[in-house]
Amino acid sequence: MTVCNQGTQPGGAPVELYLSADTVITPNGPSGPSPDSFFGFVSTPTLNPGQCQVLTVQGPANVPTEGAYYLGAVV
Numbered sequence: 001m002t003v004c005n006q007g008t009q010p011g012g013a014p015v016e017l018y019l020s021a022d023t024v025i026t027p028n029g030p031s032g033p034s035p036d037s038f039f040g041f042v043s044t045p046t047l048n049p050g051q052c053q054v055l056t057v058q059g060p061a062n063v064p065t066e067g068a069y070y071l072g073a074v075v
Helices: none
Strands: 002-004 014-020 037-043 052-054 070-074
Touching: none
Parallel strands: none
Antiparallel strands: 002 052, 014 037, 014 070
């Protein structure tokens, strides 16, 4: 996946990936676990404004094998 800093200051961020049966990606949060399937996590290095970085995420072994899913990122 490619992550880009679209802000005005250098920075890095954690990236969580989820598989969802619909177009709404709901991350884990204080109100409870996500209804979507957690796929993986990676942190970006510090990126300057406008800079992009290609990142690799190793998915889990227990991904759904049937059906159509959306892959979404929460940064």
